[in-house]
Amino acid sequence: MLKSLLIRNYVLIDELDIRFDDGFSVITGETGAGKSIILGALSLVLGERADTKSIQKGSDKCTIEAVFDISTYGLESFFKENDLEYDATECLFRRELFSSGKSRAFINDSPVSLSVLKSLGNSLIDVHSQHQNLLLADMHFQLNVVDIMAHTENLLSAYRKEYDHYLSVSRALEELQEKAHNTKNEEDYIRFQFEELEAAKLQSGEQEELERELDTLSHTEEIKMALYKVTGLLNGENTSVLSSLKEALSSVEQLSAYFPKAKEYAERLRSSYIDINDLSSEADVLKDDIEFDPERLEWVNERMNTLYSLQQKHRVSSVEELIVKQNDFASQLHTIDSFDEELAKLTKQQQESHQLLVKKACEISGLRKKAAGIIEKQLTERMVLLGMPNTRFQISFAPKGKPASNGMDDIVFLFSANKNEQLKPVSQTASGGEISRLMLCIKSMIAGYAALPSIIFDEIDTGVSGEIADKMAGIMQELGAKMQVITITHLPQIAAKGKAQYYVYKEDSTERTYTRIRRLDNNERVDEIARMLSGSEKTQAAIDNAKVLLRL
DSSP, X not given: OEEEXXXXXETTEEEEEEEOXXXXXXXXXXXXSSHHHHHHHHHHHTTOOOOGGGBOTTOXXXXXXXXXXXXXXXXXXXXXXXXXXXXXXOEEEEEEEETTSOEEEEETTEEOOHHHHHHHHHHHEEEEETXXXXXXXXXXXXXXXXXXXXXXXXXXXXXXXXXXXXXXXXXXXXXXXXXXXXXXXHHHHHHHHHHHHHHTTOOTTHHHHHHHHHHHHHTHHHXXXXXXXXXXXXXXXSSOHHHHHHHHHHHHHHHTTTOTHHHHHXXXXXXXXXXXXXXXXXXXXXXXXXXXXXXXXXXXXXHHHHHHHHHHHTTOSSHHHHHHHHHHHHHHHHHHHHHHHHHHHHHHHXXXXXXXXXXXXXXXXXXXXXXXXXXXXXXXXXXXXXXXXXXXXXXXXXXXXXXXXXXXXXXXXXXXXXXXXXXEEHXXXXXXXXXXXHHHHHHHHHTTTSOOOEEXXXXXXXXXXXXXXXXXXXXXXXXXXXXXXXXXXXXXXXXHHOSEEEEEEEEEOSSOEXXXXXXXXXXXXXXXXXXXXXXXXXXXXXXXXXXXXXXX
16 A cells, blocks of 8 residues: 655645555545646656656756555565565655656665566556546456456466467467478479589599599609609619619628728618619509500599589589588488478477367356356446446457467457447447446456555546435445545545545745645544535535535
């Protein structure tokens, strides 16, 4: 509940400090006294957008503070999630506006964003005005009323969890179908490229080996002639390297008996002789092996042309990169080939989720239809009490074509205030006064089924009077037994029913006019209600009538 409201330098208010009680309270005052200003300040501290024009002229800053008792709201998790200090009996909202255009918001002295302030504020106070009556024509609001009465919260929670899963699977299926469609169009191209590369039987390192072989095949005669020459020089019939080395070795060996160094030279010459002899033998064998092979040369050239052509086509520079391309095409083909399997799997998941959603939606719909009869009966009875004896009210159900976030029901509130009038949607048939009464009845009805925040009624009694006003006051008083209700009213019948009454008025100084508010005692309440009954001139009859209304 709202415990207090402190306002400084806001429009016509220099400083105002109001303490509120639980139960049913009323705020009265002459038209233009500033009741809407107080309501505007409260809306501001609950997170509404700020305007620098709201700051009192001559001030640099305005401050609005509201203190709540939130011990019955179960909001500990909200404070934990937003890293805020939790105080159940003294929860402080503060909003500061600066003439520079800046604005700051605090909850329990911790700075918060406007969205956090508004989110928490919506859980604490429901400001109901003539403008909010437009909600009654909103199908989401109508469905919410039915769900509160039907106690569908647990079923809806499970349904929405499955609905999120259904949407996720449906999105995945749609994306895969689009991908499959686009890729299928490219399948022939991808398969042709893969098969061409596969037919080439690519091997890593092949290109380098072929390039070396091509060089050899292209210079067979030069190689053979060079080897013949090497063989002749190393081991020819005339003077050769081997015969010279052999002769040199023999000469050195003869010196070894009397020249110690000769033994080392002999070893070195012997080693060289052996190496050159091996080299000569290898060259002799190799020259006989080297033969010109025109068929092999043609095959190597064709193979190289194939590799170069594929590299140019795929814009790469090596066989290894072609192999990477081949593997990539193979992967794409594997994905294409597996689309049917994946599509079947996701389609099955979607169908199963849809069936489960429909089943849960039917359970929810059953509860709603059962509650609809109770709502129709209770609202009709309440509207009759408010002076509309011919009221007819019905909730129309129509199945949705597909699951939605709130189930598969489209509902419409149908209303008629007259016997000879056909039932029509509320927005098409009810007048402003009728909608006000209907909305009051709805709020009083659902108060018994759900923990509602404090309600502020802003002159929703416009257009009613007499006995009907007294009935409306009775409903508000009944609501006040379950929750905090604050009503801004011009009707004495409603004002008299309040547990507490606050009077808003203007006070003039030499420089400016200020809006004030004070809580009235019993004598002051008699005077104020008498004024509301008789106007500016209070009569004894009005005073006596006020005492009767106040039961004094």
